[in-house]
Amino acid sequence: MTVGRVSDRVYCLSYDDKDLDLFESLWPLPLGVSYNSYIIFGDEKTILLDTVPQRFSERFIEDLKGLVDLKSIDFLVSHHLEHDHSGSILALLREAVNCKILCSPFAVNLHKAFFNLSENMVKSVNDGMSMDIGGDTLTFHLTPWLHWPDTMMSFLNLEGVLFSCDAFGSFGALNGKLFDNEVDLNIYLDEAKRYFSNIVVGYREHVIKAVEKLSSLGLNFKIIAPSHGPIYKFNPRLIVDKYVSWSKPEFEVKVVLIYGSMYGHTKMLAEAIDMGVESTGVRVASFDASRVNVSFILKEVLDAPVLAFGTPTYDANVFPTILNVLDFIEVKKLGAGRYASIFGCYGWGPSAYSILMGRLKSMGFNLVEPFLTVRGAPSPSDLDNAKKFGVKIGELALKFKK
Ligand SMILES: Cc1cc2nc3c(=O)[nH]c(=O)nc-3n(C[C@H](O)[C@H](O)[C@H](O)COP(=O)(O)O)c2cc1C
CATH class of the missing domain: 3.40.50.360 (Flavodoxin domain)
Known part of the structure; x- marks a missing residue:
C-alpha cells in the first residue's frame, strides 16, 4: 500500500494487486494492477472517493484510520459501483457511521441491489452539482458509459484535481510510486492502451463525449487522478490525449x-x-x-x-x-x-x-x-x-x- 499527498487537500491510498491472475476473470495482469482511493480534507467536510476490492478491506480501513477519524468522514463519492471500487463500502460504513454515499442517479439502485443500502444512506447528485467542502468546491460531472451507465467523475475546482475513476486508468501495479514522473511511463501507457482496448473501447464514443463536455466547461485540470494506474500530475494532458486518440482511433501503419x-x-x-x-x-x-x-x-x-x-x-x-x-x-x-x-x-x-x-x-x-x-x-x-x-x-x- 502507498499513501501519498496528491495536492494540498488530497491524499491517495493505492493498493497493488499482484496476486490476481485475470482482471474481470478475463484480462491477464502480468504487471499487476493498482486500486486507488482518494480522500479530500476540506475545511468543513471530509470526503472519500471510491474504495478498494473487498479482499483489501481490512488493510484499507486500518490505513484510513492512520489518516482520519472515520467518524469524521462526511461522504463517500462512489463514482462507479463495480466491485474493484465499491468492494469495501460495507466495511467502511460499519465504522464511518456519519458517512453517506453520493453517486449518480443511475447508481442509486445499483447500491441497493448489490449492497442492500437503504435510500437514506445513498444520495444521488445531479450533473454539474457542486458541494462546498470548505476552502474548495467539489463538482460532480455525470459521464455515463465509461464503462457502465452509472459512471461519473468529480472535480476539485481550486486544486484542479479530476477524479476520473476508470477513465484514464491503466493496468500495472505502481510498486510504491504514484505519479507519472516517478514511473516508466512507456510501460504504463502501454498497459493503459491494453486496459482501454479491453475494457473501455466498446464505449469509445462516450470517451470523446466526456472529454468534449469537460473541455467545454473550461475545467482547468492540473491533475488526473484515476482509480487504476499512475496519477498524472506532471503531464495531465498526455493520458487524456491518448484516450482520445485511441477512441477515434488513429490508425498505425501495420x-x-x-x-x-x-x-x-x-x-x-x-x-x-x-x-x-x-x-x-x-x-x-x-x-x-x-x-x-x-x-x-x-x-x-x-x-x-x-x-x-x-x-x-x-x-x-x-x-x-x-x-x-x-x-x-x-x-x-x-x-x-x-x-x-x-x-x-x-x-x-x-x-x-x-x-x-x-x-x-x-x-x-x-x-x-x-x-x-x-x-x-x-x-x-x-x-x-x-x-x-x-x-x-x-x-x-x-x-x-x-
Ligand atoms: C477435429 C478436426 C476437425 C476437422 N474438421 C474439418 C472439417 O470439418 N472440414 C475440413 O475440410 N477439414 C477438417 N479438418 C482437417 C483440417 O482442416 C486440416 O487438417 C487442416 O490442414 C488443418 O490445418 P492446421 O494444420 O493449420 O491445423 C479437421 C481436423 C480436425 C483435427
Whole structure:
C-alpha cells in the first residue's frame, strides 16, 4: 500500500494487486494492477472517493484510520459501483457511521441491489452539482458509459484535481510510486492502451463525449487522478490525449495476423504472409490465437487498419480460438473502418471461409479478396502466393500513412 499527498487537500491510498491472475476473470495482469482511493480534507467536510476490492478491506480501513477519524468522514463519492471500487463500502460504513454515499442517479439502485443500502444512506447528485467542502468546491460531472451507465467523475475546482475513476486508468501495479514522473511511463501507457482496448473501447464514443463536455466547461485540470494506474500530475494532458486518440482511433501503419493452427499448415501460411508484409516495410503483429490471450490481441487490433484471419476448417466451422477472438472484436465494435482478409488450410470442405466471411462482413470489416485457402499441406507455390498475399495487404496498410 502507498499513501501519498496528491495536492494540498488530497491524499491517495493505492493498493497493488499482484496476486490476481485475470482482471474481470478475463484480462491477464502480468504487471499487476493498482486500486486507488482518494480522500479530500476540506475545511468543513471530509470526503472519500471510491474504495478498494473487498479482499483489501481490512488493510484499507486500518490505513484510513492512520489518516482520519472515520467518524469524521462526511461522504463517500462512489463514482462507479463495480466491485474493484465499491468492494469495501460495507466495511467502511460499519465504522464511518456519519458517512453517506453520493453517486449518480443511475447508481442509486445499483447500491441497493448489490449492497442492500437503504435510500437514506445513498444520495444521488445531479450533473454539474457542486458541494462546498470548505476552502474548495467539489463538482460532480455525470459521464455515463465509461464503462457502465452509472459512471461519473468529480472535480476539485481550486486544486484542479479530476477524479476520473476508470477513465484514464491503466493496468500495472505502481510498486510504491504514484505519479507519472516517478514511473516508466512507456510501460504504463502501454498497459493503459491494453486496459482501454479491453475494457473501455466498446464505449469509445462516450470517451470523446466526456472529454468534449469537460473541455467545454473550461475545467482547468492540473491533475488526473484515476482509480487504476499512475496519477498524472506532471503531464495531465498526455493520458487524456491518448484516450482520445485511441477512441477515434488513429490508425498505425501495420497489419495484424490472427490465426489458429493445429498441425502447422495454417501457421506456414501465416509465416509466409508475415514475410510478404514485412517486405513492404510495414510492421506485422502476428498472433497464434490458441496461445496468446485475446487481451493482447485486442490491443493491437485497436489501431490496426488491416487484419488477416487464418483458420483451418474445424468441424465444418471456423477454428474455435478464432471464433473466440471474433466474439471479442464484435463486442468491442472493432470491425468497422478496418480491412480484413482470410487464409487457411482445410482437409475436405472449405466451409470455414464462407462462415468467417459472413462474420467479418456483419462486423463491418471491408473484405480484401481473393482469400488464400489451401486443401491439404501448402505447396511451395502456395507459400509463394502467401507471400504475395502479404505484399498486397502490406501495401494496403501503407495507404494509411499520414
Ligand atoms: C477435429 C478436426 C476437425 C476437422 N474438421 C474439418 C472439417 O470439418 N472440414 C475440413 O475440410 N477439414 C477438417 N479438418 C482437417 C483440417 O482442416 C486440416 O487438417 C487442416 O490442414 C488443418 O490445418 P492446421 O494444420 O493449420 O491445423 C479437421 C481436423 C480436425 C483435427
